[in-house]
Amino acid sequence: MDFNFTEEQDMVRDGLSRMVREQYGPEERRQLIASDAGWSKAIWGQLAELGILGMSFSEEDGGFGGGAIDSMVIMEEFGKGLVVEPFVPTVVCAGGFLKHAGTAAQKEEHIGGIVSGERVFAFAYAEPRGRYDLANIETTAKKDGGDYVLNGHKAVVIGAPWASHLVVTARTGGERTDAQGISVFVVDKSADGIVTRDYATVDGRRASEVYFENVRVPADALIGEEGNALPLIERVTDEAIAAQCAEACGAMKVAHAMTLDYAKQRKQFGVPIASFQVLQHRMVDMYTEYECSVSMTYLATLRLDADERTRKEAVSAAKVRVAQAAHHVGQEAIQIHGGNGMTDEYAIGHYFKRLTIFDSEFGNIDHHMKRHIALAS
Known part of the structure; x- marks a missing residue:
């Protein structure tokens, strides 16, 4: 098995390693996580300019034709500097849902914004009683005319204080732990009825408790097939x-x-x-x-x-x-x-x-x- 990286991947690693060393030293990071924002929009913008946010998307979706190996290379360098910017919630999680199950319209609407750094996502999946079970979901999404209405509570949503959008798992049918009846939605975080409680995590990142109170989202916010997510x-x-x-x-x-x-x-x-x-x-x-x-x-x-x-x-x-x-x-x-x-x-x-x-x-x-x-x- 060939474990050698491509020339492009080596170039990405070298460039990102240099950026992390120069701009994400221990003192710089300490000041950053202690700031009110807790992250750097400027660094996020630089990651977009360097093509880091688009590496793992196909060229058809507006990216640079990479994949999981590219994300691995990027994340290893982020780990060396303890980078707090929300690459996993935005690119790996939200980007993954869009790549695997998004419609052409959803990809066109969101992936370009992710690649450019204009859209930041958080993945709202965990719940207070979930115990790591991805099917243990109490948040509901009920059909109402042409919309869905979301109600529930998502816990420890990493990167949510910085997010413009949320990817939310919700139950559209079945009982609390059923494998069937689970759906995924893209939700604008500024939507009426969303309440957040933001806080710093032990390791220097930011997270939120996110509450949905009769949050109305259009039917085209559904990613993939209803109930089979x-x-x-x-x-x-x-x-x-x-x-x-x-x-x-x-x-x-x-x-x-x-x-x-x-x-x-x-x-x-x-x-x-x-x-x-x-x-x-x-x-x-x-x-x-x-x-x-x-x-x-x-x-x-x-x-x-x-x-x-x-x-x-x-x-x-x-x-x-x-x-x-x-x-x-x-x-x-x-x-x-x-x-x-x-x-x-x-x-x-x-x-x-x-x-x-x-x-x-x-x-x-x-x-x-x-x-x-x-x-x-």
Whole structure:
């Protein structure tokens, strides 16, 4: 199997890596996440100008003909800088729904705005009682004439404070946990009846609790077939998991490098702590965890276009392995840094927070372990 990247992908990686190093250093990021906005529209605009937001869309849809591999390359570089701009909610999630099931009119209306950076999306799928089950939906969308009327509550909607539009999962039929009766809608966040409560997350991003109170959306806001959207939702979330695995790999690589550099400088008993064999072993273990995570991420990304069962098995295996590695690398980095690692001034603490939170997004280790076992049995 050929794991070499194309010349174009290498160019994207080099350009994005340079941009992240120059504009997303630890101090710049610290100031950014502490600002009222919590993100940079200027950086989002630069990503659009560089073609980053359009890399994974086909040329027919107004993009540059890439796919999941391109998103993987991009997300790994974002992970190295702990970039908070909403690439996954906007490009991977909203873009995924539009690519796989959007009508020609929906693609024309939204994808151009995503590629240009003018439209920002958030994926409103999680609910307070959902427990990682994508079919556990209480938000309803009831047909009323030529419209749908949405009511419900979506929890921890990442990037929602910055979004112009939401992609919302809602129940158009069936009972709370039924696989059938689930639909997906594109909703303008400024629509009447939408109420949000915005807050900062532990890892420096922004999220919202989103409440829908008789929110009326037109019938053409429906993506895909009414009542049969669960397989589509599972496919898009699997693509998001693969992208975030790449992000975690980038963060782990930097966390390991920071820890190694610190150990070479920090002295005890008159010598650098990097000379202590027990710490050498621990740092080698960190690097091994990172390399295993890269391999699992590559495998999951390459299997996103396989049959449903193969895709799910690969993605769940990757999520379990990468999340375990992220916990290990983050905790070891903090341990070796000592008390300094927990201070806001040291960048390693920010990497620890992001690597820790990674486990809880789109299903944690236990959830994906159970899914993988069920598929393999």
